[in-house]
Amino acid sequence: MPTALITGITGQDGTYLAEHLLSVDYRVYGLIRGQANPKRQLVETLLPDVRIVEGDLLDQTSLINAIQRVEPDEIYNLAAVSFVPVSWNQPELTGEVTGLGVLRMLEAIRVVEGASTSRPARNGRIRFYQASSSEMFGKVAVTPQNEQTPFYPRSPYGVAKVYGHYITVNYRESYGIFACSGILFNHESPRRGPEFVTRKISRAAAGIKLGKQKDLVLGNLDARRDWGFAGDYVRAMHLMLQQPLPDDYVIGTGESHQVREFADLAFRHVGLNWQDYVRSDSQFSRPAEVDHLTADATKARQKLGWQPIVSFEELVQMMVEADLKAEAGQR
Ligand code: NAP
Ligand code: GDD
16 A cells, blocks of 8 residues: 655645545644644544645654655655745745745665765655645746746746746756655636635635625736636646656646636625625735746646546536525534
8 A cells, every 4th residue: 555645735736636645545634733733623524534744844853754764666755835915925935935945855765775976876766746836937928838938937936836846847856866856837726725725715605695795805806817626636746756767747727818807707606796795905905916827738648648627617616506505504
């Protein structure tokens, strides 16, 4: 039975990936930080078969200890400061976790595998997945974006992810570590954090429909994103680590939509006109925006045989339906 270690187990992707790996008979460990992490109970309830190991991407020793204890075949590094606006307020922390945290994880693998510049880990056992991001493309000059598209990050988060990407490539090339970088475009679900725009909209549509919320204030309604379903994307992470050779892959649907289109569909699903409830305010604008992202996932389709199942319309409906249920049961 293969063993996987997932960092970021308390996040959206961590829970979907754990479910997927358990369904294909993995032993799954999740790395949790802090001595009293409030989300630990959530993981224990939702995923009782996941074993918890303590550690923090800010602490090198804790990562080495975690690997020595778990002896994983595969490591999925999903942990990060992941909300882009936070990265302007806490740029140093973002660099430490989202950027240098990747280096610490790779160093932990290198140390445990006993690799050095004179003795590469040619037969290294541990396979490593880094959660890279379409935010690295940022101010794009070419649409759609693929593995060859140049990076032009627009936030401290994007800059940290570029570091994480290149250090992953570098440890693969320097030490022979089986390390892959998955350049994933936005993916959402009913488990998406409420600070991200899709969940903010789906919760508001449900809340307004049920008379529990009056209106919704957003930022830039013109921004375009390539939104897919998180459950589809974790399958791609796993597939990357099953290939004969490590490589980097763009993962996305190839379709992009404006924020206003997401709002339109979500409100229509509950029989409302979004324009009656949504307004835009500069408090949610960003110092430097990423206007438009669309994936060209041809390589993943051809080499991994991966493609998304859930459509944009189905994703919006799934999220609004889940929030209708949650709102009805809650307040
Ligand atoms: P998320 O829900 O925000 O989860 C982030 C996770 O990182 C949480 O489990 C958090 O744990 C953990 N974490 C934060 N700081 C940590 C630290 N110092 N040590 C250990 N763990 C720490 O993110 P997500 O949406 O699942 O995304 C997963 C990864 O994919 C992230 O790296 C994100 O940047 C990247 N990504 C996401 C998307 C997307 O659209 N979702 C697209 C491209 C790339 P706590 O609960 O303790 O805070
Ligand atoms: N969060 C938020 N809140 N975004 C808004 C709002 C609002 O009220 N109004 C408009 N937007 C716009 C943002 O300006 C951005 O252009 C777009 O909606 C998407 O914002 P988010 O949902 O916050 O996601 P993101 O694209 O910045 O980042 C997500 O996707 C990246 C992949 O491209 C995160 O999951 C990152 O971790 C991930 O790397």
